Amino acid sequence: MAKGTFKTPTEHQIKTTNQLQRDFFSQRIHVFDPPLPEGVPERLKKIVASAKIAKGDVVLDVGTGTGILVPLIQAYEPETIFACDLSEAMLAHLREQYPYAKTIATDVRDLVLPDQSIDIVFLNACYPNVVDKPGSFKNISRIMRSGGRMVISHPMGKSFIDLLKEKSPFPLDNFPKKAEAEGLLEPYGFLIQEFIDEPKIYILVATKHHSR
Numbered sequence: 001m002a003k004g005t006f007k008t009p010t011e012h013q014i015k016t017t018n019q020l021q022r023d024f025f026s027q028r029i030h031v032f033d034p035p036l037p038e039g040v041p042e043r044l045k046k047i048v049a050s051a052k053i054a055k056g057d058v059v060l061d062v063g064t065g066t067g068i069l070v071p072l073i074q075a076y077e078p079e080t081i082f083a084c085d086l087s088e089a090m091l092a093h094l095r096e097q098y099p100y101a102k103t104i105a106t107d108v109r110d111l112v113l114p115d116q117s118i119d120i121v122f123l124n125a126c127y128p129n130v131v132d133k134p135g136s137f138k139n140i141s142r143i144m145r146s147g148g149r150m151v152i153s154h155p156m157g158k159s160f161i162d163l164l165k166e167k168s169p170f171p172l173d174n175f176p177k178k179a180e181a182e183g184l185l186e187p188y189g190f191l192i193q194e195f196i197d198e199p200k201i202y203i204l205v206a207t208k209h210h211s212r
């Protein structure tokens with residue numbers, strides 16, 4: 001497969017799509033409340049386990065929403081959990097349940113954290129939504145420590161995005177296949193360590209390369 005690169009959206013596309021998403025998710029906060037669909041809690045545990053979080057790690061959950069992953073991450077006793085999302089309303093709901101998480105309302109491409117300060121990054125059910133992928137992966141790579149791990153995942157599998165696309169008021173990208181993902185992420189210093197693409201779960205674990 002051709003290596004390919006991420007599309008570079010215009011500033012106008014980024015701003016208008018992000019605003020559509022902010023409005024959309026801010027009105028659907030309770031869709032993400034438990035009970036979750038059958039099998040999803042177990043698959044979310046598998047997704048978080050794939051990051052191999054060590055006690056004391058600093059973890060970032062990108063597009064955290066209402067923080068579905070946050071208590072699962074907390075079980076590994078990280079030093080800090082940063083939870084970033086476009087929607088302040090989602091983050092307000094998250095803080096009510098998980099006051100220990102540090103929430104930041106921003107597009108991840110603009111997330112201000114020190115260089116090489118993060119050990120683990122999750123993008124769960126969020127990769128298709130990120131409009132400025134070049135800017136976002138550049139920033140994620142900047143803030144990650146060498147040897148750190150980034151997990152891109154979906155607990156319903158990548159074909160679930162096709163169902164969402166039918167009703168979504170904003171564009172959604174597909175999750176990449178392995179060869180495509182290698183080409184897309186390598187320029188940002190990521191090497192794929194694990195790749196699971198099954199009907200009901202998608203997990204890509206990439207390690208931040210030492211030389212970047």
Ligand SMILES: C[S@@+](CC[C@H](N)C(=O)[O-])C[C@H]1O[C@@H](n2cnc3c(N)ncnc32)[C@H](O)[C@@H]1O
Nearest residue numbers: 063064065068085086087107108124125129130
């Ligand atoms: C489908 S929800 C998933 C929420 C959560 N990760 C989960 O698994 O339940 C996608 C979330 O990503 C957020 N989002 C989309 N693009 C983003 C970006 N560029 N930076 C930060 N958050 C983003 C949206 O606001 C939304 O809350």
